[in-house]
Amino acid sequence: MELTQILTIAAKELRDRLRNRWVLAVALVFTVFSLVIAYFGGAQQGAVGFRSIEFTIASLVSLVIYLIPLIALLLGFDAIVGERERGSLDLLLALPITRLELLLGKYLGLAAALTLSTLAGFGLVAVLLYRQLSWAGLYHYGGFMLSSVLLGLAFLSLAVLLSVLARDRTRASGLAIALWFFFVLVFDLLLLGTLVGTGGRFGGEAFAWLLLLNPADVFRILNVFSLDDVRTLYGLASIVPPALGRPALLGGVMLAWIALPLALARWRFK
Amino acid sequence: MASISPVNNEAAVSLRGVAKHYGALHAVDGVDLDIARGEIFGLIGHNGAGKSTLFKMMLGLETATAGEIRVGGADVAGRGFRAARRHLGYLPENVVLYDNLSGLETLRFFARLKQAPLAQCAPLLARVGLAHAGARPVREYSKGMRQRLGFAQALLGAPRVLFLDEPTNGLDPQAIRDFYATLRALREDGVTIVITSHILAELQERVGRLAIMAAGKIQAVGSVQALRQQMQMPLVFELRLAAGDAAAIARALAEATGAAPEATAAGLRLRCPREAKMAVLAALAPFGSRVLDVAMHEPSLEDVFFGFSD
Numbered sequence: 001m002e003l004t005q006i007l008t009i010a011a012k013e014l015r016d017r018l019r020n021r022w023v024l025a026v027a028l029v030f031t032v033f034s035l036v037i038a039y040f041g042g043a044q045q046g047a048v049g050f051r052s053i054e055f056t057i058a059s060l061v062s063l064v065i066y067l068i069p070l071i072a073l074l075l076g077f078d079a080i081v082g083e084r085e086r087g088s089l090d091l092l093l094a095l096p097i098t099r100l101e102l103l104l105g106k107y108l109g110l111a112a113a114l115t116l117s118t119l120a121g122f123g124l125v126a127v128l129l130y131r132q133l134s135w136a137g138l139y140h141y142g143g144f145m146l147s148s149v150l151l152g153l154a155f156l157s158l159a160v161l162l163s164v165l166a167r168d169r170t171r172a173s174g175l176a177i178a179l180w181f182f183f184v185l186v187f188d189l190l191l192l193g194t195l196v197g198t199g200g201r202f203g204g205e206a207f208a209w210l211l212l213l214n215p216a217d218v219f220r221i222l223n224v225f226s227l228d229d230v231r232t233l234y235g236l237a238s239i240v241p242p243a244l245g246r247p248a249l250l251g252g253v254m255l256a257w258i259a260l261p262l263a264l265a266r267w268r269f270k
Numbered sequence: 271m272a273s274i275s276p277v278n279n280e281a282a283v284s285l286r287g288v289a290k291h292y293g294a295l296h297a298v299d300g301v302d303l304d305i306a307r308g309e310i311f312g313l314i315g316h317n318g319a320g321k322s323t324l325f326k327m328m329l330g331l332e333t334a335t336a337g338e339i340r341v342g343g344a345d346v347a348g349r350g351f352r353a354a355r356r357h358l359g360y361l362p363e364n365v366v367l368y369d370n371l372s373g374l375e376t377l378r379f380f381a382r383l384k385q386a387p388l389a390q391c392a393p394l395l396a397r398v399g400l401a402h403a404g405a406r407p408v409r410e411y412s413k414g415m416r417q418r419l420g421f422a423q424a425l426l427g428a429p430r431v432l433f434l435d436e437p438t439n440g441l442d443p444q445a446i447r448d449f450y451a452t453l454r455a456l457r458e459d460g461v462t463i464v465i466t467s468h469i470l471a472e473l474q475e476r477v478g479r480l481a482i483m484a485a486g487k488i489q490a491v492g493s494v495q496a497l498r499q500q501m502q503m504p505l506v507f508e509l510r511l512a513a514g515d516a517a518a519i520a521r522a523l524a525e526a527t528g529a530a531p532e533a534t535a536a537g538l539r540l541r542c543p544r545e546a547k548m549a550v551l552a553a554l555a556p557f558g559s560r561v562l563d564v565a566m567h568e569p570s571l572e573d574v575f576f577g578f579s580d
Contacts, residue, residue, distance in 0.1 A: 096385065
């Protein structure tokens, strides 16, 4: 494997996203949404203004869980199938580059763009709010940013996988939306339905471990469990066993969600 | 299949018993071929004849179901693929390059991947006539300009073998002439060029040898001249005659060639074997200026091609 080949592909992908202002646009979306949530998130409770970083993170988690998977899937779905459709894939593969190098280069370039916009967007919020933040609050917010990056990278990995599997761009975009629906909307409903439908006989602690099969849920547990206030707010402490709440374990699961789809993509990329 | 000789490592491209089967579909079915160094070699076939698949196997993009492929004496898909591919140039059919890169950036991107000197990029742009447009984004390029940029890309890194799939698509006649002039200059430098085109008349003047592919097999291979002889294509004479002379001249021609001329509005049309060419001219000589005009048609490659493909 040659690193220069991977970096050449990655640099082109990142430069494309910087040049067409994708990175800037996504960062701004994150910043604006975060500020709106920080200041108006409590309006339903009859108060406007910044309440606490814990409360802000809890609200942001609900937002990010919808937004980041969607953005990552839309960013990555045509990575390979797009090249295939315009005929440049054959051209690339006739060069001294392996399929693995091409795949990793694509992934790393897109991952850099997504990471950059996530860190810039939410980082700007931290800078704007820094007077209201304690060190503990900053620590939690840092954890939130890091887990947001991981969430994006996991869904980007899924996007690259389906861009290898799909026959054309149209199918790939359809699959991307379907994947988003499944992980963000349907998965939790299915679990809940099973739990209720079986009268709680199936499940208990084992049920909670099934949440690891969804990177969006991993992200939720990661953030919710780091905050005492929020844990009570969500009433999740009773559902999620403490053994599951270890950040190292959840982080490891997230890394697996990044690595496995990529490995599968490499295997199916012929 | 005739006797199988081993692959020829002296040849620029050597194929032995190469086949590609997709289930029951035999896209390429037992191809043997040697292309010499410094040769301009044409590959002709209908869509679906198997030439694109053959191309992709020669480039290592598809693995052959059976057979052996050597390009420049190396295996393009094997262990030494990086070194082998550094000396290949490829222009796919109908390739769409990156709209948001400029022409120069496009070449630099591919030069990096091919580990070719970046200093080559600007002179190559000039060589294909795009020096003035190097800074403009490719989205503003015309179809012909894109095709020329693709060609420049194929020339990166001083390739020893060029694979060009329908390279003159979208080029105007002047650009086509320039393109073939560049090919001839490359051939002088010992570059081997494998080229496909559906514009057969364009290829027949410009390739040394060509192969005709149909149904996954090479149906015939040789120079245009050799293919014509192999096909025994007749010569066609079109005569324009003064009124009243047709009958006498038709008799003389029939005597000389054994072929019966047919009457046309302007005079006569005669189809005869190639060997009868001088006999026809000799038979016409006594009539002098009573023959107003003589036109002789050689069979075109289209005629040869459709003769084989039928």
